[in-house]
Structure formats: structure tokens, C-alpha cells
Amino acid sequence: MTETKPSRKMFLEVVQELRSLIGNENIRAGDKLPSERVLAERLGTGRSTIREALRSLELLGLIESRQGEGTFLSDFRKHQLVEVLAAFIMQEPxxxxxxxxxxxxxxxxxxxxxxxxxxxxxxxxxxxxxxxxxxxxxxxxxxxxxxxxxxxxxxxxxxxxxxxxxxxxxxxxxxxxxxxxxxxxxxxxxxxxxxxxxxxxxxxxxxxxxxxxxxxxxxxxxxxxxxx
Known part of the structure; x- marks a missing residue:
């Protein structure tokens, strides 16, 4: 089945999911995040959407990818831009x-x-x-x-x-x-x-x-x- 084009809504949902994972599963800086497959299953969306969102979060320094190892959480407290922007977009028409x-x-x-x-x-x-x-x-x-x-x-x-x-x-x-x-x-x-x-x-x-x-x-x- 062909995946639909990644949407802004799904991008925001990925941001929210990562925040929930950090809080609910006590993920700390340096810990490994769930795989693309797991995130896709939890959000009910395609892996390409997850991949695009993770790529943007990595560019911001929120996460880091290590080849052959997976994706790891950076020091989230130093990077509040995603939280601020996501909240703004969800609240402002x-x-x-x-x-x-x-x-x-x-x-x-x-x-x-x-x-x-x-x-x-x-x-x-x-x-x-x-x-x-x-x-x-x-x-x-x-x-x-x-x-x-x-x-x-x-x-x-x-x-x-x-x-x-x-x-x-x-x-x-x-x-x-x-x-x-x-x-x-x-x-x-x-x-x-x-x-x-x-x-x-x-x-x-x-x-x-x-x-x-x-x-x-x-x-x-x-x-x-x-x-x-």
C-alpha cells in the first residue's frame, strides 16, 4: 500500500508522542528511542512520516542517529523550540x-x-x-x-x-x-x-x-x- 504524503498534523503528533515517551517511559538523555516501526505502529501512520519528523528533530539537536545502533535522545531541556512552535501551531488558527x-x-x-x-x-x-x-x-x-x-x-x-x-x-x-x-x-x-x-x-x-x-x-x- 502506498503511504500518503506526510502531513503537518502527523508531524505534530510525532512531536507529542516523543514527549509522552520521554515522560511515561522515563527516557533520559543518551537513552535509545523506539524504532521507526514501533513509532509508526503507535501513531497509526506510515514510516516515511515518522522518518521525516525524526530527521527534522535531529536537525534541531533533539535526537541523534547512530548508524547501526538506532536513535537516541539528546538533552531535551536545551532544545525548547519544537515545544514552543508545536504549541503555537496547534493553538493559533x-x-x-x-x-x-x-x-x-x-x-x-x-x-x-x-x-x-x-x-x-x-x-x-x-x-x-x-x-x-x-x-x-x-x-x-x-x-x-x-x-x-x-x-x-x-x-x-x-x-x-x-x-x-x-x-x-x-x-x-x-x-x-x-x-x-x-x-x-x-x-x-x-x-x-x-x-x-x-x-x-x-x-x-x-x-x-x-x-x-x-x-x-x-x-x-x-x-x-x-x-x-
Whole structure:
């Protein structure tokens, strides 16, 4: 049977399940968590959903995977972001718009930082990305955004963005299409040349295209949401 696409609801349920396991089974930092199979059975969902949620929690530092051994709990008390964000999303009816807007704030800041620092602009990364985008071969939108975030050097911003991205329904899923590639390549060139505001404007134009292709399912225009 084909598993359904992981949903935000199931992601939150995984977070809640992990909290319950920690409290009810007295799991401490360094202890091993139940397997993906066990978690999937307890939640009544597919293992791919569990795997996606665990991957995000690992990025945040809540858990760690050891090859051949399993998944282990990190010091949960040092990482409260998941609890705060999960509670916010479950309680606020307008939360998805706010999550999407916050995600884009991180993206734009990464564009600004990357284009504003000489050392970052000199990275060979930009030439490689431009070549990949203009080659016409398959290239994922998500990879472009992630590479810019990584280049900006703010690991906390990257971690927050990754979590927000899951809740927002992965708006950059899929391959960049022909009409997007011109804007993407232009944005990357502007970052490389240090033209910050023009790079941000190119980012806006690209995300407008992506937003339109998704059929405006996220509600307001991305830029409008951010500037409210």
C-alpha cells in the first residue's frame, strides 16, 4: 500500500508522542528511542512520516542517529523550540500564514547576508549553482534555498527554517521549471556580485512564480503576508 504524503498534523503528533515517551517511559538523555516501526505502529501512520519528523528533530539537536545502533535522545531541556512552535501551531488558527512569513524572513536574510559579505560571495558555490540551474537538467527548488541558507553561515537560522519548512507543507518541493530558472540564475548572479537589494527583488520574483504554480493554496501573497 502506498503511504500518503506526510502531513503537518502527523508531524505534530510525532512531536507529542516523543514527549509522552520521554515522560511515561522515563527516557533520559543518551537513552535509545523506539524504532521507526514501533513509532509508526503507535501513531497509526506510515514510516516515511515518522522518518521525516525524526530527521527534522535531529536537525534541531533533539535526537541523534547512530548508524547501526538506532536513535537516541539528546538533552531535551536545551532544545525548547519544537515545544514552543508545536504549541503555537496547534493553538493559533492563522499560524500557517505566520509560519510561511517567518520562513521567508529567514530566506531573505540569507540572501542579504550572502550578498553582503565578500568571503561568501567569493565561494565557488555560486558558479556551480548557476551552471546547474542553467544546464537544463533536474534541479530541486528546495536545494537552491537550502544552499543559500547554508552559505549565509547561520546554523540556527537553518535549523529553524528546516522545521518551519515541514510545517508550511514544503512549498519548494519539486524541480525548478524553465520560467523559474531565469530568476534563480539572476538571483544567484546578483548575490555573487553583491547587489543585495536586486538579489532580494529577484528572490521575490522567483517565489511569486512558485506561489502561483501552487495555485495560491497558502492564502496571501508571500510578500504581502510578510509585510502585514
Amino acid at each position: 492563522k499560524s500557517l500564514e505566520d509560519v510561511s512569513a517567518t520562513m521567508r524572513i529567514h530566506e531573505k536574510e540569507a540572501v542579504r547576508v550572502s550578498s553582503g559579505h565578500d568571503d561568501i560571495r567569493k565561494l565557488p558555490l555560486w558558479d556551480s549553482l548557476i551552471d546547474a540551474v542553467e544546464s537544463g537538467g533536474p534541479y530541486l527548488r528546495e536545494d537552491i534555498v537550502r544552499e543559500v541558507l547554508i552559505a549565509s553561515g547561520n546554523r540556527l537560522s537553518l535549523k529553524i527554517w528546516h522545521l518551519l519548512y515541514q510545517y508550511a507543507g514544503k512549498p519548494y518541493s519539486g524541480e525548478a521549471e524553465a520560467d523559474e530558472r531565469t530568476e534563480i540564475a539572476g538571483m544567484l548572479r546578483l548575490i555573487r556580485s553583491g547587489e543585495t537589494e536586486k538579489a532580494v527583488a529577484a528572490y521575490d520574483r522567483w517565489t511569486e512564480i512558485v506561489h502561483a504554480q501552487r495555485g495560491n493554496t497558502d492564502g496571501d501573497h508571500p510578500r504581502d503576508v510578510q509585510e502585514k
